[in-house]
Structure formats: structure tokens, C-alpha cells
Amino acid sequence: MLEIKNLTKKYGKNIAVEDVSLTVPDGNVGILLGPNGAGKSTIIKSIAGLLKFSGMVEIQGIASRRIEAKKIFGYIPEMPALFDALTVREHLEYICKAYDVNNDDNYMDVLLERFELTDKQDKLGNELSKGMMQKVSICCALMIRPKVILFDEPMVGLDPKAIKELKKTIIELKNNGVTILLSTHMLEMVKELWDVMFIMNKGKIVGKYTKEDAKDMDIDDIFFQITGGETE
Known part of the structure; x- marks a missing residue:
């Protein structure tokens, strides 16, 4: 479970996010949507531990700042950042050492093959x-077998086949009880994935819907009705 309680982030006197609370249960895919300047990126970076904030973020009931939480949390940023001098395989090996993860079942090779990186594993x-780079970033996050995982615009830059594989992976994670929060402006890409939707505007959650709430309503219609029609 991912739980955020009363999260507030200020930059000087400017409030970027104000008193935001949300919960994504185990085995659910939450999607975070919002127009430019809504505060979505601030929420993402706060969850990932990249920003200081007031309030609370918990990963499986553990404060997100604690090592125990970080060991079960995966994060795929919008802009992947890799080490220039490490190969693709060495990135995954580095993650294994950093998170004390073993590769006895050759999960590393499974991931490399799944995302068509086997023949690229020796590239820097x-x-x-x-x-x-995005594929490597995804593999690194999956390598730790996280209980909670955050995808920030994960489909940007991926080819159609990789997008299809990522969607399949997200569904498998969900079916295995993993909690997923996916931030995106590509609404068409997540229509068949989401369970709960959070819509942000002007630093606040202005709408929350479950699949049951939405019924026959289209995700685009819900988003545009609340925000006035601007995606990121």
C-alpha cells in the first residue's frame, strides 16, 4: 500500500502542493493526472524522496524515508539517469548489490530478454x-521485486512493442499484489490499466474516481470535465 497524508510542499512563500492525501491499496493501479503546474511532479518527487515536505508518505505502512521502505520501493523517473561508464548489465548488478538482491533465479536475464536488452547488455x-535508457531504468526498478512502484511518464520514448510489454508487466505486478502509482498525460495508454484515479489541479486533489465510480464514463471525459481540458 502507498499512503500519503496531509502532504504539503512550499517553495518559499509559494505553495506547490497543499494538504494532499491519497491511498493506493495493494494490487491496485493508481493514476495521477493533472494539467501543467498542478503539483503532480512535486508529489512524485516527494514520494521518491527527492524533495523535503511536511506530512507523511508511507510504503507498506513504513515511513518512506526509512531504509526498510526504500528497499521495497521502485521508482522509474520520467528522465532516466544512467551511469555513463557502466554497461546495461552492470547497472542491474549495481542494483543487486545496493539492495542486497540475489539473482539465483536469473531474473536479470529474464528482464533483459523481456525488454529486448540482451544484445545491448554490454553497451555503456x-x-x-x-x-x-528508459528500458534499463524499468529493469532496474523491477530487479528489486518491489512491493510498491512509481512510474513517472514511463511510456514516453518507448516503441510500441515496449509499451505493450510494459502494460503486460504492470498487469502482472498488479495481479501479484504490487501497489502501482502511474503518473502520465497519455490517457489513452492507461485506460485498461487503472483502478483508482487522482486528478490534481492548483496543488490539490480535485477529483478521485475508482473504476466502479466511472462506470461507462470515459477517462478523458472525467479529466476534461474537472480540469477544463488541459493535459500536460
Whole structure:
């Protein structure tokens, strides 16, 4: 479970996010939507531990700042950042050592093959395209077998086949009880994935819907009705 309680972030006197609370249960896919400047990126970076904030973020009931929480939390940023001098495989090996994860079942090779990186595993980080870097970033996050995982615009830069594989992966994670929060402006890409939707505007959650609430309503219609029609 991912739980945020009364999260507030200020930059000087400016309030970027004000008193935001949300929960994504185990085995659910939450999607975070909002127009430009809504505060979505601030929420994402706060969950990932990249920003200081007031309030609380819990990963499986553990404060997100604690090591125990970080060990079960995966994060795929919008802009992947790899080490220039490490190969694709060495990135995954580094994650294994950092998170004390074993590879006895050759899960690393499974991931490399799944995202078509096997023949790229000896390439250095600075030799990869953005799409390839995104795939490596996804594999690194999956390598720790997280209980909670955050995807920030994960489909940007991916080719259609990789997008299809990522969707399949997200459904498998969900079916295995993993909690997923996915931030995106590509509404068409997540229509069949989401369970709960949070819509942000002007630093606050202005709408929350479950699949049951939405019924026959289209996700685009819900978003545009609340925000006035602007995606990021």
C-alpha cells in the first residue's frame, strides 16, 4: 500500500502542493493526472524522496524515508539517469548489490530478454538512446521485486512493442499484489490499466474516481470535465 497524508510542499512563500492525501491499496493501479503546474511532479518527487515536505508518505505502512521502505520501493523517473561508464548489465548488478538482491533465479536475464536488452547488455550508459535508457531504468526498478512502484511518464520514448510489454508487466505486478502509482498525460495508454484515479489541479486533489465510480464514463471525459481540458 502507498499512503500519503496531509502532504504539503512550499517553495518559499509559494505553495506547490497543499494538504494532499491519497491511498493506493495493494494490487491496485493508481493514476495521477493533472494539467501543467498542478503539483503532480512535486508529489512524485516527494514520494521518491527527492524533495523535503511536511506530512507523511508511507510504503507498506513504513515511513518512506526509512531504509526498510526504500528497499521495497521502485521508482522509474520520467528522465532516466544512467551511469555513463557502466554497461546495461552492470547497472542491474549495481542494483543487486545496493539492495542486497540475489539473482539465483536469473531474473536479470529474464528482464533483459523481456525488454529486448540482451544484445545491448554490454553497451555503456552513454551509448544508449532515450528509449533504451528508459528500458534499463524499468529493469532496474523491477530487479528489486518491489512491493510498491512509481512510474513517472514511463511510456514516453518507448516503441510500441515496449509499451505493450510494459502494460503486460504492470498487469502482472498488479495481479501479484504490487501497489502501482502511474503518473502520465497519455490517457489513452492507461485506460485498461487503472483502478483508482487522482486528478490534481492548483496543488490539490480535485477529483478521485475508482473504476466502479466511472462506470461507462470515459477517462478523458472525467479529466476534461474537472480540469477544463488541459493535459500536460
